[in-house]
Amino acid sequence: MNTAMTILRKNFHLLLALAFVLAMPLTMQSGSLASEVLIYGLAAMGCNLLLGHTGLLSFGQGIFFGLGSYTIALTLTRWPLPMPLALALAVVAGAVGAALVGWVAIRQRGTYFVMLTLAFAQMFYFLAYSMPGLTGGDNGLMDIPRPSLAVGGFTLWPLVSPWQYYGFVAVVFLVAFWLLQKVSASVFGRTLLAVRDNEERAGAIGYDLRLLKLQAFVISGAVTGLAGALHAMMTGIAPLASAEYHTSEMILVMTVIGGTGNLLASLLGSAFYLIVGDWLSTLWPRWLLLLGVVLMVISLGMQRGLWGLFESAWNRLRGAKHPAKAQEGTPVGTGDKA
């Protein structure tokens, strides 16, 4: 009994994620929307690793997302590679892109760091735009196939219907989430929190800040590349829009809405953004205006995001018997600590 409780507690977030993944097919109509929630959840977690854990506000996430999209589109349309291998290549592309962007951007802190990531985002967009041979330019890359998972001609897992694809995305998501949780709880993840809290001291006690930040970037880029690839496979196209600055912004907004305290919060942010957005857009085409209001509320008085809100509500429900323990995820100043 006791060990069962320990296992439960140790994997609490993983179980919550599993519950979330299982609940979506039961409550939602659109398999595509559900897949999108998980895919952007992944991207937001990648962003969270930088923003919440390391204190880095990166506008470069769209680059890694776009790299993942283009890579899987190119590999699946031009080379007869097995799909899992193509996905792995997209992950590598995201990681390499992030290593490059990170390597330059982390030379600066604060505003200039943010500006450098923004500059990269703009450059990547115009690069993608001006290389139609590779990226399809304005049109993007179309007709990306979605091959089923097969071994030696025997289909293991057909990915034809949206819900079949959702199942595949869900498994990839849970594995990636488990791995990211592992990173977050590792020596590395804990050292990142120190960098976030106080760079000067982290350097003074012996850490090479650049190396730590670079590794955070690479992991973040890999996850975001994976998300980009899954998204391209879902929609069948790798549009220029996925390389646009707007993608970076969307990923950042999801991350902040969910809360930067822990990784699962990013899934919450993605779900809120996409599901509420989907619902609102049927009522009012200008729903993004309301999103602005939500963002203001969070920035002004709810800096731990939706996750923080739920956590406080939960603690209150339990009669405040267990006062909220010291949160690793206290609000992250956006500009100055970036």
Added chain:
Amino acid sequence: MSTAPILLEAIGVEKRYDKFAALSGVDLKVRANTVHSVIGPNGAGKTTLFHMLTGTKAVSGGRIVFDGHDVTREPDHRRVQRGMARSFQVTSLFLTLPVRENLRLAAQGTAPAQALNCWSAPVGARSRADVVARVLARLGLERHADTPVGNLSHGQQRRLEVGMALAAGPKAIFLDEPTSGMGIDDLDDMKRLIQGLKDEHTVVLIEHNMNIVMDISDTVTVMQQGRVLAEGHPHAIRSDERVRSAYLGNMITGGKA
């Protein structure tokens, strides 16, 4: 004077900010297992000298030799691996993390490659439990081990500031005004803490509180306008005419600068 070997030597260290010379040729010899204090009025260049010695900022000229190695061009995090550790004049801690975690991070800093391990959690040997426990006991912060540092009192934070340097088990500890802003009650604790350090470490101390400096120092270096004005045993410094007439005056007899 002590005849212990020289652990740290600064040779003609200079630091210029544009035209302003914060340090113009400072020589310093710090002997092992002593408390070596650097005093002087505000703006004399004490903290700048600290930044140069610990590598927080780069020198404009001169050399720094530590434990037989020329460390002049090494950044601060490399010098930590050589056995240097410092505290800050303005408390500089990981405020959202518990005291224990602050110390664990400081202890782990001597093996920074481990920090890139993104698979294993800091448990077992990686928790550095024995070092952390030893430092906690020395600081008298055992009861607060799991308190986020932001919730500690100022005096406790100042002690932890010293503890962060201690946790690395360094050869030399650089303490930049460890008593700044402390209440009278906490001063004696801090004095005892520093005094106890020199058995295992070499202490370089910047301090304004002359009672502490004169009581616990083996050597005192007096700085003025980016230069060394005088150096010697506390008694010699107290009675040094140049020092007295230059500016120490009442300061040396106990008043705070």
